Amino acid sequence: MQLARVIGTVVSTVKNESLEGRKLLIIQPVDATFNKNGKPVIAVDSAGAGRGELVFWCRGKESSFPFSPEEVPTDCTVVGIVDSLQVK
Amino acid sequence: MMGADMMLARVVGSVWATQKNDRYEGGRILIVRQIEPDGRESGQEMLALDSVDAGVGDTVVVVREGWSASTAATGEPGAAIDAAIIGVVDSIEHQ
Numbered sequence: 001m002q003l004a005r006v007i008g009t010v011v012s013t014v015k016n017e018s019l020e021g022r023k024l025l026i027i028q029p030v031d032a033t034f035n036k037n038g039k040p041v042i043a044v045d046s047a048g049a050g051r052g053e054l055v056f057w058c059r060g061k062e063s064s065f066p067f068s069p070e071e072v073p074t075d076c077t078v079v080g081i082v083d084s085l086q087v088k
Numbered sequence: 089m090m091g092a093d094m095m096l097a098r099v100v101g102s103v104w105a106t107q108k109n110d111r112y113e114g115g116r117i118l119i120v121r122q123i124e125p126d127g128r129e130s131g132q133e134m135l136a137l138d139s140v141d142a143g144v145g146d147t148v149v150v151v152r153e154g155w156s157a158s159t160a161a162t163g164e165p166g167a168a169i170d171a172a173i174i175g176v177v178d179s180i181e182h183q
Binding site for chain 2: 001002003031032037046047048056058059060061062063064065066068077079080081082083084085086087088
């Protein structure tokens with residue numbers, strides 16, 4: 001998983017039916033000091049995240065498990081919203 | 089892109105989240121930084137679920153394959169978890 005900041009949303013009308021009602025977020029991966037860490041990616045939301053929030057996201061095949069038994073075509077899913085973090 | 093290979097890492101922090109996927113309930117989310125066998129930090133920083141009671145400062149082994157990570161961290165596969173700490177390293181010998 002990685003940290004990311006939600007920087008936007010994507011609206012898509014014509015899409016795979018398993019994506020109906022799902023929110024597509026644009027997220028900017030960041031490190032624990034909030035510096036950018038790679039390019040922005042599109043992620044399906046499973047945590048109720050919104051713009052500006054710090055989230056963590058999962059990548060790969062596992063990304064569709066939050067929607068099980070529905071098989072949502074995603075390889076990036078936001079799985080949690082960060083309350084706080086501590087780095088030493 | 090993040091590779092899918094097992095790697096050495098150092099635990100550098102933790103993350104708290106109330107609103108999260110059900111399968112993360114009860115889990116500890118730790119921030120880890122990849123290291124080389126000689127201990128130098130070498131790149132990727134990521135989050136991993138703990139399955140071995142690792143703590144900040146520990147050198148650990150992180151698995152980055154979903155089935156194994158989910159099983160290690162929650163006892164069952166099929167969770168949206170792509171990295172888990174599966175061991176605390178006592179020592180490394182390499183040439």
